[in-house]
Each structure stands twice: as C-alpha cells, then as structure tokens.
Amino acid sequence: MLARLLGPQKRNLWFWIFTGPFVLGLIVFTYVPLLWSITLSFFDARNTVTPTHFVGLSNYATVLGDSAFTSSLLTFAVFSLFIVPATYALSLGLALMVHRLRFARAFFRSVFFLPTACSYVVASLIWKMSIFNGVRFGLANTVLRWFGADPVAWLSTTHPPWYWLVIVTVRLWLQAGFYMVLLLAGLQRIPRALYEAAAVDGARPGWQTFRYITFPQLRATSVAVVLLLVINAFQAFDEFYNLLSTANGYPPYARPPLVYLYYVALGQGQQLGVGSAGAVVLALIIAIVTVAQARWFGLGRKEA
Secondary structure (H helix, E strand, O other): OHHHHHOHHHOOHHHHHHHHHHHHHHHHHHHHHHHHHHHHOOEEOEOOOOOOEEOOOHHHHHHHOOHHHHHHHHHHHHHHHHHHHHHHHHHHHHHHHHHHOOOOHHHHHHHHHHHHHOOHHHHHHHHHHHHOOOOOOOHHHHHHHHOOOOOOOOOOOEOOEOHHHHHHHHHHHHHHHHHHHHHHHHHHOOOHHHHHHHHHOOOOOOHHHHHHHHHHHOHHHHHHHHHHHHHHHHOOOHHHHHHHOEOOEOOOOOOOHHHHHHHHHHOOOOEHHHHHHHHHHHHHHHHHHHHHHHHHHOOOOOOO
16 A cells, blocks of 8 residues: 555655645544534534534534524625625726736736735724724714714614625625636636737727627636635624624624524534534535536536
8 A cells, every 4th residue: 555655666755745744634624623523413512522412413403493593594695695796896897907007017916915815803803993993983983074974883783784884895805806816817818819809890999898708708717706705705704703793792683604603612502513513504505505606607518
C-alpha cells in the first residue's frame, strides 16, 4: 500500500510531503466533525458531544416541528431575496466599470476588492456602533438630522423593519468586491471580435451590446455567482449575531438558520443532538436548492 502511494522510485514522495498536512487537516477538522455531527443527530446528546441514548429520527421531528426553525428559513428567504440580486447587480456594475477603464484599472480593482479582507465581525460592529447607531450621534442619524428628520433606532425598529437595511448593506459592502473579480474575469474572456462584428452590423455601443453580447457571454459566470450567493446567504451568521444581539440576548425576529442552531446547540439546553439534526437538515436544503438551481440554469449543459 505504501509503495503504491509513493509510486515507482518514490516519485510521489514530495507530493505527499507537501499535500499530506492539508489532507490530514481536512480529515481531522472537516470530515470527522461532519460524520460525528450526523451520528449525534440520531442520539439524545444534551450538554455533551458523546452519544448517550439512541432516539432515531426523533431529533429531526423536533427540528422540523419547531416553528422557530421554519421561521429561520423564512428569514433566510427574505435575506436572500434582498442580498442575492443586490450583490449581483452591484458586482456586475463594478465589473463593467473597471473593465472599461483605460488607466488605473488594477488600483480600482484592488480598492473594490479590499473590503473582502475585512472581518465580518469587525464590519458588523462598525455598522452597529458608528454608521447605524440608534442614538442621534450615529452617521446615518446625523445625515437624517441635516434634513430635519427624527433619529431612527435602526436595529430595534420592526415596523418598518429598518434592521434589514443594516444587515443587507454590511453584507453588500463585504462581498460585492469578491464577486466583482469573478465577473471581471468573465468579461475579460469575451472575445473582442464579437464586439467588432456587432459594430459592423450596426449595433450601438451601450445597452444593445450589453444585452445581446456581454450578458449572454457571462451566463456561466453569472450562474456560478448566483449559486455562491445563495449558499453564502444560507450560511449567514456573523452579521446577524453581532448586529442584533444585545446584553439581553438575541431578539425574536430576524433569526437565520445558523443563529437558530447556535442557540439550540449552545444555548441554555445545549441540545447537541437536536442541533446536529438541524445542521443535517440545513445541509440537505442547501444541497437540494443548489442542485435545483444548477439544473434550472443549465449549469454544465453543453451549448447547442
């Protein structure tokens, strides 16, 4: 077995020396916890990660019958309804703008990509304490005061739900640059000859070339971007928790699935079995939605 891994004359030795630590880390920190979580989902595990009593599908029934879990899925649906099209539109606009620049293209690409390196926790605290602070000294309320409007408690006002503005804008600022780079790579792959042929045929630069050449040629990249945006929306946690949680706990509104699972598994009851079942259900939902989207968009389908 060892000789087969090393190959003839140990030609694969350096391959395993360099990749071995990463493979081992992937197994220890990803696959083992994943399999252990699936195992825990079939056991009654409270305040411990050691399975105690086999309960079968009881944990799954508890999760699916909990109105808080279904409410968290509704929160995700609302969040994705805002963040997915907004991020795609902003990223595409930035990519088109940077792609058309004749000078300092690398500078502006770096500037728009830079927020991606910022921590979600740090950005959430800046949005919460400086920009959308509920007191009149916050930046947003200062601007409102210039126009004679009253201050707004952005994160605690539910009618209308102003907290969505805070959550969506911080996520938009953090991730738009990353998807801009992906779309920019797609734009750079479009052959210049297509635009030259369109100009010969009388197509006007601007909306016509974008609608009939640029956007169709970005189809594969756009599908990948939308899939990544939906998956990332499912995994939203940091901005919700750091923006809405207070010393009194988390409010009953705007709880995405991961915040729900956090309080189930690590809250007062520490029902790790139920939390693991919820994580498995969430993973299955993400997989089903991703496959359904891929088939709907025709990802991987050969062009006719």
